[in-house]
Amino acid sequence: MKVADGIRGYSICTSPRSGSNFLCQHLSSTGVLGHPLEYFNWRGRRFFNDPTFPECIVGQVEKILTMGATPNRIYGLKIFAHQHDWISREIDWINALPNLHFVYLSRRDLLGQAVSWARAIQTGQYRSTQPANQPAVFDAELIRRQLDVLVRERARWEMFYARTGIEPLRLEYELVVANPQDAVRKVADMMGLQLQPNQDFSKVVIQKQRDSINLEWAHRFKLEQGNPNVLDIV
Template sequence: MTGMRFFRQSPAVVKIPPNILPELRAGILVCTSPRSGSNHLAGLMASAGLGHPLEWFGGRRLLELPGYPRDPRTQLLRALTEGRSSTGVYAIKLFASQFKQLAKKVNLPASLPNLSYVRLTRDDLLGQAISWARARQTRKFRSTEISHVPPRYNGQAIAESLEKLLMENAAWGGWFAKNGLSFLSLTYEQVQRDPAGSLTKLAQLVDVEPNWGPELQSGLEIQRDALNEEWRKRFLSENADPSSFEYRTRK
């Protein structure tokens, strides 16, 4: 039809109900990728009264709760209520792949009040990829879960996981850069080494007085074991080549 123009519909800004808004002191959006230690950080944050940063927008909420809402606007309200601690701090964990889908329907930054950003990464990218490939194979994503499938080495799955993680990191980096957004940077290794110090930085981010004891725990244990190291050595023996360098550009 000549002369007709089509526009992409702008994502909606979700209006927060007046009975919820006064209860929200501040928010934390944990921007991360799979197997970054985000479950461990989420448990620590919950223990410290810094929200409950779960995958409120799809992900494991949909897998674990059959009746969980599919509407992202309803999911957002769940994050602001069930994801909120008694301190008034709410928290959300989000992967770049999830954000890509969510941004088609909801303007998340504009919908969340008093929002601060945390960028959680993992220094050991290959270890992260191995962990993700293993978790996807066994369906055991937390130490509290039971694996019914024995893990078996799959170099292609590790390589694919590594590539996807690099894309996740690049997507977050580009989004922060092009929007001029500031964020608190944390690594999995840093949280493991100094959980109290990491939580103190988070508390300062949302202007909350640190109030937790030395018994602070996430409720999870490290899943990495000797098998992960065996897979690393095998993967490197099959793929390591310092003379090769991949750099993709758009044509």
């Protein structure tokens, strides 16, 4: 595939249940900041929006530069640390994507993130626009496992930045939810857009899923698992 001159893009490097779908829809709604999605998750793309999405990684890269781009030749993608492992034996994806910038999206409330993930695993509801397949029940061991995975996902990205000297644009879930327009402005500044983009809010359909159940589970987990004399090994 021949890449058009001047194309540039960004990768949102994050972990599950970080509000990344919410952020991606806000960015995509501008029409000038690409269409960031999990392009290296071909099963997810086929399920949500493209039944013919390619399984081959070369085809996925082509989709990033076409499906993931807006007419001003800015593309976007989203990737979790464990998704890097799916593709790294076949392609150096960072070198394959031209003029790539980095956004690091994290969540301050790590336990809340793990609770959200555990609940999504049980219900099958990973987005507010999806129906729940079954009710969720409190499972301390499942929350603990997802907390462990999230700690490692976060550590891998931090090590990547420390080792390479890459300075990403850092965004926090809590601040993105409170003021998504500010997050959009920061990404636009990073990509060198001279005019601030307008958003089409009709295209933002994902809403925050956290409710009182999440808070109750987090409180119960700390009561049952919060022994201060234990320092976890991850």
